[in-house]
Amino acid sequence: MKIEITEVGPRDGLQSEKVLVPVANKIELIQRAIDAGVKRFEATSFVSPRAIPQLADAEDVMAGVSDAQDVIFQALVPNLRGAERAARTGVHEWVWFLSATQSHSRANSNCSVEDAIARCEPVRDLARAEGKRAVAAIAAAFGCPFEGVTPTAQLLKVAGALVDMGFDEIKLGDTIGTATPSQIRRTVTQLKAAHPDLKLILHLHDTRGMSLANVMTGISVGITRFESSLGGIGGCPFAPGATGNVATEDLVHFLHAENYETGLDFDKLITHGRWLAETLGHPLPARLLSAPPIGATQPLDSAIRAVG
Ligand code: COA
Numbered sequence: 001m002k003i004e005i006t007e008v009g010p011r012d013g014l015q016s017e018k019v020l021v022p023v024a025n026k027i028e029l030i031q032r033a034i035d036a037g038v039k040r041f042e043a044t045s046f047v048s049p050r051a052i053p054q055l056a057d058a059e060d061v062m063a064g065v066s067d068a069q070d071v072i073f074q075a076l077v078p079n080l081r082g083a084e085r086a087a088r089t090g091v092h093e094w095v096w097f098l099s100a101t102q103s104h105s106r107a108n109s110n111c112s113v114e115d116a117i118a119r120c121e122p123v124r125d126l127a128r129a130e131g132k133r134a135v136a137a138i139a140a141a142f143g144c145p146f147e148g149v150t151p152t153a154q155l156l157k158v159a160g161a162l163v164d165m166g167f168d169e170i171k172l173g174d175t176i177g178t179a180t181p182s183q184i185r186r187t188v189t190q191l192k193a194a195h196p197d198l199k200l201i202l203h204l205h206d207t208r209g210m211s212l213a214n215v216m217t218g219i220s221v222g223i224t225r226f227e228s229s230l231g232g233i234g235g236c237p238f239a240p241g242a243t244g245n246v247a248t249e250d251l252v253h254f255l256h257a258e259n260y261e262t263g264l265d266f267d268k269l270i271t272h273g274r275w276l277a278e279t280l281g282h283p284l285p286a287r288l289l290s291a292p293p294i295g296a297t298q299p300l301d302s303a304i305r306a307v308g
Pocket residue numbers: 015045046047048049050051052076078079081082083085097108109110139236237238
């Protein structure tokens with residue numbers, strides 16, 4: 001069975017780096033991920049550069065990667081201004097995002113959930129006029145740093161409003177990494193029952209080490225698309241305590257061990273993950289950057305022996 005992975009490191013990952021990453025390194029990150037087999041990216045965000053200075057160079061990044069073949073580039077678009085910027089670049093899919101809770105909406109989008117939904121209409125209309133695909137992303141879908149666990153009914157209401165607006169694909173963002181397997185099961189099952197044709201994608205953060213359990217649970221209820229970041233970098237700057245996404249290296253290692261196909265080259269991911277750590281200048285959370293993969297062997301001769 002094939003599992004599709006969207007690489008979000010260039011967007012979710014780099015938005016939370018403390019120092020500004022040069023455009024050339026961002027382009028190289030995308031090119032390296034393409035080399036490892038990635039077919040879909042969140043490449044950047046066309047958001048306010050005051051909100052996210054790290055991604056103020058969105059146009060330049062897109063100019064550097066747009067000639068890539070057989071790759072779909074997504075970018076976050078928060079309003080009409082962002083959509084107009086994205087329309088002038090090689091972005092294929094616009095990711096309209098909003099929050100499931102009022103408090104995270106205020107922090108992340110400077111408006112209420114209702115105003116965010118209203119603000120989407122011109123973006124959707126421009127996407128149609130430009131022939132671009134628009135997908136939706138719900139942040140704080142499972143938990144909110146200000147309001148606690150997100151009630152499933154509340155998430156269903158926001159998702160329903162997006163479906164009414166014409167979205168047929170929604171990313172569910174576990175922004176602060178508090179989703180549990182039972183919550184994933186309940187949420188996905190109820191969403192599928194309410195909207196059988198809706199495509200769902202899980203965007204998981206590994207803040208509490210539950211991301212791979214949530215991936216497995218997602219697969220068991222029919223999810224085949226996940227988002228991850230090389231090295232496990234990432235986090236929403238407007239969600240206190242947020243940390244990185246599930247690492248692409250760890251996700252691919254796990255999925256291959258469980259006999260799922262991803263189309264990604266694990267060894268190349270490790271090479272490129274190490275390059276990323278060197279380029280960013282700090283260790284990255286991906287486990288498989290320090291632990292050898294399942295089945296790897298060490299020479300016995302060089303091992304310490306418990307000689308009594
Ligand atoms: N691109 C560039 N500049 C933008 C912009 C965009 N998409 N949207 C707004 N701006 C600029 C405006 O031009 C205005 O600039 P000015 O003061 O120089 O005239 C300023 O930002 C304020 O615009 P306003 O429409 O009042 O926006 P806001 O201050 O209410 O912020 C958002 C709303 C959504 C633009 C902002 O909160 C944002 O960018 N959030 C993104 C958060 C994010 O990416 N989080 C991580 C993902 S989970």
